[in-house]
Amino acid sequence: MGGYNAVVADSTLSLKAAGLVAASAAGSLIVDLGDGYSEAVLLAKVSALEIASANEFYGLILQGSPDAAFGTAGNIVELAQFSIGAKGARLSDADKDDTTGVYEWPVHNRWNGTTYRYVRIYTHVAGTVATGINYEAGLVVRA
Numbered sequence: 745m746g747g748y749n750a751v752v753a754d755s756t757l758s759l760k761a762a763g764l765v766a767a768s769a770a771g772s773l774i775v776d777l778g779d780g781y782s783e784a785v786l787l788a789k790v791s792a793l794e795i796a797s798a799n800e801f802y803g804l805i806l807q808g809s810p811d812a813a814f815g816t817a818g819n820i821v822e823l824a825q826f827s828i829g830a831k832g833a834r835l836s837d838a839d840k841d842d843t844t845g846v847y848e849w850p851v852h853n854r855w856n857g858t859t860y861r862y863v864r865i866y867t868h869v870a871g872t873v874a875t876g877i878n879y880e881a882g883l884v885v886r887a
Contacts, residue, residue, distance in 0.1 A: 759806075759865040759881040762791065766876030771865040774812060775883060777853050779861060784883040786824065788847045792878035793828065795841055801833035802877045803868035806851050808860025821860060824851040833871055851883075
């Protein structure tokens with residue numbers, strides 16, 4: 745995972761700096777993927793994950809927009825979602841609690857035939873959350 749650490753720290757591909765999230769919110773970092781279709785791997789380095797009440801759920805959502813400021817109403821889409829948390833809060837019958845570590849999943853910037861140039865991370869937080877999740881996220885774009 746050595747190469748991944750450097751990429752997540754690369755400010756041009758960073759979606760979220762390391763830090764605690766205890767309430768649902770959009771990230772402030774926006775990545776410009778350019779005009780065309782892009783495939784990437786989204787990496788989330790989780791350093792703390794609160795699941796003490798066994799009902800905490802964290803959705804890491806890659807959002808896309810044609811607007812660099814994500815300010816145009818009706819133009820923000822969910823391109824991909826990855827959820828982590830307590831097994832009791834899972835969306836399926838998964839039966840294992842998640843832990844800290846590096847999570848990765850493939851993503852792209854096309855939804856329903858439209859290519860979205862700009863992407864950001866949104867964190868959805870649910871359950872009895874006291875401290876939340878501490879993570880950083882970034883993209884490794886495929887050439």
